[in-house]
Amino acid sequence: MNGSPPATDLTTVLDGDHRELDRLCTELELGQGSPENRKDLADHLIAELVRHAVAEEPYLDGDGDLAEADRLMRQLEGTGPQETRFERLLGGLIRAIRRHVREEGPAAVRTVRRSCSEQRRAELGKEVLELRDAAATVPHPDLADRVPQARQLWPGPGFVDRARAALRPPSSG
Template identity: 85%
Template structure:
């Protein structure tokens, strides 16, 4: 990177998402906390991943490497934290997220940097941040003390689809 990029540069936004996704995966891999707390953290990982995927799909070509993660997110939302398969599905999601961050994430950032002038990257980054800010979210009561309200989404059945639809509506795209 030549010099520092503004906080609104799309490459900075996407790279920040990758760092946050990596941090959440690490926290989940530590395996600490009650099943309910792990569920809350998994839901937060899903919310961050969905908003990141919506940003990437809107501004980058292809989203194939997130297709597996999408399937695992949907399977996880129908699984209780006490169920034996919860940790297995969560482990698969963590592996898919790590592959995205490692393989696709850096490539996406390089592609945007190479194909898009700095002014356009700043404009696109501002758009992504505005969409995230304006997307309707419902706070999860157990997360209020752990993350900003703007990052909270109400989990449960349909969580992935509702989050994606809210972000697309805020972006003015068909849901």
């Protein structure tokens, strides 16, 4: 195949995620906007990172920058933008994401290229994109009967777990 892989190739999807995460980090590093706007942008960054992590984690060792980012996301999700620790946690999250985008992420993309055929990468990328498209409409099983569907993926306590659950393929059990 000549040129770059198709848009549905998993390596293309992951590379695009890295670019978007980097862009969001830069926007947050500029430090502009009200605390509430920064919190909204941080929540958007967390949502994008969770979407990315679900697709990429099978190709990582589990103890790297994404694991550190996950720990920080969980602390940040319950932190208000006016709290003094908000910016400290956000800075740590941005540093972990930057390390991932620079080192760990490209290594995962290389692993995908080495371990999967072109056809399999296209299938996996399509699966990831379909799960992402469906995630906004999939209710979290623990919340389905208690929380209106439109609020289930809204930021706040439990957001990381709700987003992960919505992005995982249904178990075939």
